[in-house]
Amino acid sequence: MIIIPAVDIKDGKCVQLVQGKPGTEQVVIDDPVEVALKWEKMGAKRLHIVDLDGALESGVNLEIIKEIVEKTTVPVQMGGGIRSIEYAQKLLDMGVDTVIIGTMAVENPDILDSLTDKYTPDQICISLDSKDNRVLTHGWQKSTDKTPLEYTQIFQQKGAGSILFTNVDVEGLLGGIDLSIAExxxxxSEIPIIYSGGITSVDDLKVLRDINTDYVVIGSALYKGLIDFKEALKYQD
Structure with missing residues (x-):
């Protein structure tokens, strides 16, 4: 299991929202690039970047993301507002190691064909955000009629290399994880699952490791000091 710190960017700053809702910022740090460099220095093997402005269709933070890619040496996976093949290609060609695609892929799974023709599976991750066991789109604003498992089976056949599963029911609440769907x-799943949502303590990390989770993204718990990153790394394979 690999522990991945999250760097969520909104209005040019590193933030943590409650359940992804604008206006609920509980953590605001002026320089996302410095935050990314800090996690790398502390031992992160990978970084998880989210362009919240892109996800909410209120703008993009492309220059900041480019600077993070240029100044760090570990792989960067990035999501948020990737709603065209051209933009996904731009990010990959810019040096982002893995693009995380949600709404665009969920609305039209066949669109992946354009990416799998040119890029490797490791470069393509599908984001499945779940509430009440239904996948959400458009920055968690709309619900679909399919479960995360149903979409996972579709996308692994389409050539995606991994799935980012976020349990919106517990995301950002710092109340612990809910494995009812994730397990x-x-x-x-035949491809790696990246788990996100509700991680509050190292005990949560132990549980996730015990059920063979491939990757874990941690956000609020790190920024609020509930989990010490050095301690978290002890659960990393």
């Missing part, structure tokens, strides 16, 4: 997803 089955991890067990039945």
């Amino acid at each position: 089955e997803l991890i067990e039945k």
